[in-house]
Amino acid sequence: MAEAPWLTILGLGEDGPDGLPPASRQALAAAExxxxxxxxxxxxxxxxxERIEWPVPFADGLPVLTALRGRRVVALASGDPFWFGAGSVIARTLGRNEWRALPGPSTFSxxxxxxxxxxxxxxxxGLHAAPLSRLRPQLAPGVRAILLLRDGAAVEALAGYLAGEGFGASRLTVLEALGGPAERITGARADALPAAAFAHPVAVAVTVEGGGPVVPCASGIDDALFDSDGQMTKRPVRALALSALAPRPGEMLWDIGGGSGSIVIEWLLSHRGTQAVSIEARADRAARIRAxxxxxxxDRLRVVQGIAPDALDGLATPQAVFVGxxxxxxxxxxxxxxxSPGTRLVAHAVTLESEALLTHCAHRLGGDLLRIALSEATPLGSRRGWRSAFPVVQWRVTL
Incomplete structure (x- = not known):
């Protein structure tokens, strides 16, 4: 018979042990x-x-916990420990047979x-340990969100963030100490939050309203959403590049010559599981990509200041690479x-010399060549005419 786990990760609500099921109460009663x-x-x-207060920051408590092996231990967490909770961090630290979890109702529920x-x-x-900007791609009128926040002061910060992004009309419901005797619910607009002291633990339900710019779900988002010094793959060409790169959940992109970061950022916006590294030679542009x-x-993007190929050493293996x-x-x-074989490689060329290089590579390695020639209607005296952009040659190949 397998040895019983020494650790129980127990989800506790604001009503304390009164609302716990029998298995959770038994674990507490038996704990050393x-x-x-x-x-x-x-x-x-x-x-x-014995009672041990978990230290701050949270990671400092993991060595304390592992030192308790051999004793019957209960680690307390809020609600469901595996929904933006401590459970996953503890589980990554311990072996699978060392722990069991007894979740309670989550704050979301x-x-x-x-x-x-x-x-x-x-x-x-869960924004208690993450920047409020994680919410930015989701901000669109009608979206409903439940957000876990770090503390009461973060409620005011959230309201200010929404107003600053043009969504001050959003309706907030501040939910304090849900499920406990101190539960309190307060409703307000983001741009008219009352001057109240909100207590931890706190969550905020948001119904997004307002006229702020929305980040589209399709590739080729508005150029104005990026800060740029002019070195940026423009919207139509970017959409074609993303189509060629074909992001998939869990994949890693290397973006070589990041410029303003428009390609790599759209790759990351395509799915929350994508990962990416942007390699940029200039310090000012690397800082702009980061911002x-x-x-x-x-913010999960990694930015590396350096020149490829030397800057590529030690990076996680990509499934796609863009050379811009x-x-x-x-x-x-x-x-x-x-x-590795199977990696998707996409490169863009503007000059005759780089175009010739891509043509030679396509002849040697195969793949597809696409010449992108775009024109935009612009004022021409009292009328309008076509202004042509420099054509871009795209080479797409699967190695």
Whole structure:
């Protein structure tokens, strides 16, 4: 018979042990050590178990927890430990047979029950340890979201963020201490939040309203959403590049010659599971890429300042690579030797010399060549005429 796990990860509500099912109460009664935040520990009666307050930052408590192996330990978490909770962090630290989890009702479930919102169509985000900009790609009139926040002060910060992005008309429902005797629910517009002290634990339900710019779901978002010094793949060409790169959930992109980061940011916006590294030689542009990514809610982007191919050493293996700047024969030779079979490679050329290089590579390695020649209607005296942009040659190949 397998040995029983020494650790129980127990979801605790604001009503303390009164609302726990029998299995959770039994785990508490049998525990030699109970470890949790001061707020959680205060909800429990004295049982004779040793009490350890979880330190801040959270990661500092993991060595303390692992040192308790061999004893019966309960680690307290809020509600469902595996929905933006501590459970996944603890599970990654321990072996699968060392722990079991006894979840309680999540804050999301409690909030939906108060509001009558269907969870399957409600955006649920944990922003207690993440920037508010994670919300940015989702901001569109009519979107409903339930957000977990760090503390009461973060409610005011959220309202200010929404107003600053042009969504001050959004309706907020501030939900404090859900499920406990101190539960309180307050409604307000984001741009008219009352001057009140909100208490932790707190969540906010948001119905997005307002005229702020919306980030579209399709590739080729508005150029104005990016800060740029002019070095940027423009919207129509970017849409064709993203189509050629064909992002898929969980895949990694290398964006070589990032410019303003428009390609790599749209790759990350395509799915929350995508990952990416942007390689940019200039420090000012690398900083701009970082700022654009953070503002548009894809702070998971890694930005590397350096020149490829040297800057590629040690990076996670990609499934797709885009070369938008710094195109050269040594770079393409390095990439075709470095990348794994099946990697999708897309490169753009504007000059005659780089176009010739891509033509030669296509002849040697195959793939598709596409020449993109766009014209835009612009004023011409009292009328309008066509202004042609420099044509772009795109090479797309699967190695």
């Amino acid at each position: 050590v109970v470890m949790g935040s001061s707020r959680h520990l205060a909800l429990l009666p004295q049982t004779g178990a 409690l909030a939906a029950a108060r509001l009558g919102w269907p969870l399957e169509t409600t955006l649920c985000l 654009n990514a953070d503002r548009l809610g894809v 700047g710094g195109l050269s024969e040594p770079l393409l030779t390095d990439l075709t030797g470095r990348l």
